Amino acid sequence: MIEHVVDDVRFHLHEKHDFRWIKKFGKVFAVYPDKNDGYLCFGINRNGVKRYIKYAGAKTALYFGKPEDAVEQLEKAKLRYEFLKHPSLVKLTHHEDVGPGYMLEYEWIEGENLWRYPFEKLELQERLQMLETIFTFHEKVEQKSFIAIGFNNASMIYDETNKRLKIINIDHYEKNEHINKMENVLPSSPFVSPEELTLNTKLNTRTNVYRMGAIAFSVLGKDQNLAGSPMHKVAKRAMSKDSTERFESVQDFHQIWKKAVEVSLAVQGY
Incomplete structure (x- = not known):
């Protein structure tokens, strides 16, 4: 396992990965790496506003599939959030191809x-x-x-x-x-x-x-x-x-x- 550090937050992946792309979205204050769906999730703060980022493209600790399959799944997920938009569903605020992968950005939910x-x-x-x-x-x-x-x-x-x-x-x-x-x-x-x-x-x-x-x-x-x-x-x-x-x-x-x-x-x- 390879240790990564982004904005002083440490986490481990199966291999080295470039996360310079995340700088433009804000400062990372939390990382959630232990997901088995191939996603790596971040809590970020941009000018005092918190957001939640879900990223596919890295070999996460508990995922043993292909990163490109996780990217494809996340791209499909984006369509679901748009099609099933509802007041009770977390709001998708942005999506983008980044680095070698793909990301979705959501509103931050306290609770x-x-x-x-x-x-x-x-x-x-x-x-x-x-x-x-x-x-x-x-x-x-x-x-x-x-x-x-x-x-x-x-x-x-x-x-x-x-x-x-x-x-x-x-x-x-x-x-x-x-x-x-x-x-x-x-x-x-x-x-x-x-x-x-x-x-x-x-x-x-x-x-x-x-x-x-x-x-x-x-x-x-x-x-x-x-x-x-x-x-x-x-x-x-x-x-x-x-x-x-x-x-x-x-x-x-x-x-x-x-x-x-x-x-x-x-x-x-x-």
Whole structure:
């Protein structure tokens, strides 16, 4: 591994790489090198304004594919951020061919990544509002005929102070009826539907529904008061192993979910 230093921030790559290109975008204050998708991410400050840069073209520590494949994936990701533009999605502010690679620049989102977030510390109403944001965004994703491949807790940042959730990663979303070609999906992930673990299967809106159910269980956490509630039952149906037993679409799921929330809250006395 080769150590690199950019603006006094140290990180390691498989080989030496030229990062002089980043100087024009601002001063680097953070580097996120341990990603397995071939991207190297930077926090930068330009004249007091923070931005987040995602770069492909270097051999990152946990990526063993070809840098040019990561570049191609990031170029496709740019189109997704433009096509699925939404108030709940992080804003793409710039893109450019740089050095031997390609970069996307986003607005900087203050808050905490939700990968291992202790949701139980939040009030139930706050958690339900988070889910409302997620489901509303994915209704648009569905309307645009996309499948939320790769979406999980790590795809979001939550600002507790302003009670604002932002979706930050849609890089691997694919068009509806996408044929699964991935061989490296982690079967231990609770967000991965059964059909995503089988090569050459068709992914569709019911795959999105599975992810919405998984996210609902994750955000609601281990709240014993909700065990067996209508919300619990709706989320469980969304995660049926047999996709034909799930809701047909995120829109259908969302409509039933809102009714289940009303009944659950009434029963619990909220």
